[in-house]
Amino acid sequence: MQTLRNALEQSEKDGVAIGHFNVADLVLLKAVAGAARDLKVPVAVGASEGEREFFGVRQIAALVRSLREEYDYPIFLNADHTHSLAHALDVAKAGFDSVVFDLSALPFEQNVRQTKEAVEALKAINPEILVEGEIGDIGTGSEIHETAPDLSKGLTSPQQAKEFVEATGIDILAPAVGNMHGMLKSMVQGQARKRLDIERIAKIKSAVQIPLTLHGGSGTDDEDLRKAIGAGINIVHINTELRVAWRRGLEEGLSKEPDEVVPYKILPFAVRSVQEVARSRLALFNAACNAAH
Numbered sequence: 001m002q003t004l005r006n007a008l009e010q011s012e013k014d015g016v017a018i019g020h021f022n023v024a025d026l027v028l029l030k031a032v033a034g035a036a037r038d039l040k041v042p043v044a045v046g047a048s049e050g051e052r053e054f055f056g057v058r059q060i061a062a063l064v065r066s067l068r069e070e071y072d073y074p075i076f077l078n079a080d081h082t083h084s085l086a087h088a089l090d091v092a093k094a095g096f097d098s099v100v101f102d103l104s105a106l107p108f109e110q111n112v113r114q115t116k117e118a119v120e121a122l123k124a125i126n127p128e129i130l131v132e133g134e135i136g137d138i139g140t141g142s143e144i145h146e147t148a149p150d151l152s153k154g155l156t157s158p159q160q161a162k163e164f165v166e167a168t169g170i171d172i173l174a175p176a177v178g179n180m181h182g183m184l185k186s187m188v189q190g191q192a193r194k195r196l197d198i199e200r201i202a203k204i205k206s207a208v209q210i211p212l213t214l215h216g217g218s219g220t221d222d223e224d225l226r227k228a229i230g231a232g233i234n235i236v237h238i239n240t241e242l243r244v245a246w247r248r249g250l251e252e253g254l255s256k257e258p259d260e261v262v263p264y265k266i267l268p269f270a271v272r273s274v275q276e277v278a279r280s281r282l283a284l285f286n287a288a289c290n291a292a293h
């Protein structure tokens with residue numbers, strides 16, 4: 001069975017990125033797994049602390065493992081934005097493939113020290129687990145925001161990225177390169193797109209030489225996503241776009257079947273709606289980029 005590390009190495013060679021989609025329930029998981037299997041591409045599903053609390057840490061691990069085994073399929077499970085060592089240790093014990101250990105809100109020195117400790121503790125439980133660290137400010141909350149936060153001061157510098165990677169021993173870095181969690185209303189309506197600092201991504205990549213994750217990919221300009229992957233992004237996170245699709249699909253199912261009470265007759269509307277978004281994002285991330293890096 002392919003490991004996440006192998007899949008990342010392959011994506012680097014092919015100039016593509018692994019799509020990472022957050023799931024909080026079986027509807028989202030079915031949709032994401034279905035989209036990836038349709039396109040025959042590896043995929044990562046993620047669950048933040050809140051999503052894991054709803055789903056259950058061991059329950060989501062068992063479901064993802066069952067999909068991987070039944071279909072002999074490269075679907076990986078990531079513990080997204082984990083803010084404490086205790087929670088990180090829980091997911092390592094449950095068999096997650098990777099952890100985003102996110103202390104980016106702390107001062108740099110503290111972030112370095114505690115992330116390094118976490119890397120050591122997590123590898124002691126499972127030497128194969130990949131640990132992602134984060135520096136810079138990409139905002140919080142994969143939801144619809146009224147106004148854009150000013151994240152310009154929190155952009156990651158290549159020098160700081162290099163220092164952070166070398167001091168902590170992380171496997172994957174999540175930099176702040178113009179990306180942001182959540183979407184603005186104008187982005188949901190399709191009137192505005194997020195733009196990325198491609199040059200910064202390329203400089204960070206050449207400074208750190210490890211896989212990079214782009215968080216907060218929802219609502220980003222397609223061409224910027226292609227260029228970002230060409231510049232060295234290996235994983236792209238999409239959450240808010242799926243949440244919007246989930247809600248729209250659910251509303252469609254409820255309005256088309258106003259008297260229906262059978263869940264498996266209503267929920268497929270939501271599965272289809274989410275699957276469509278996941279499929280189009282995966283197709284974009286897996287189209288090989290021409291830009292060499």
Ligand SMILES: [Zn+2]
Binds near residue numbers: 080081181215216237
């Ligand atoms: Zn994120």
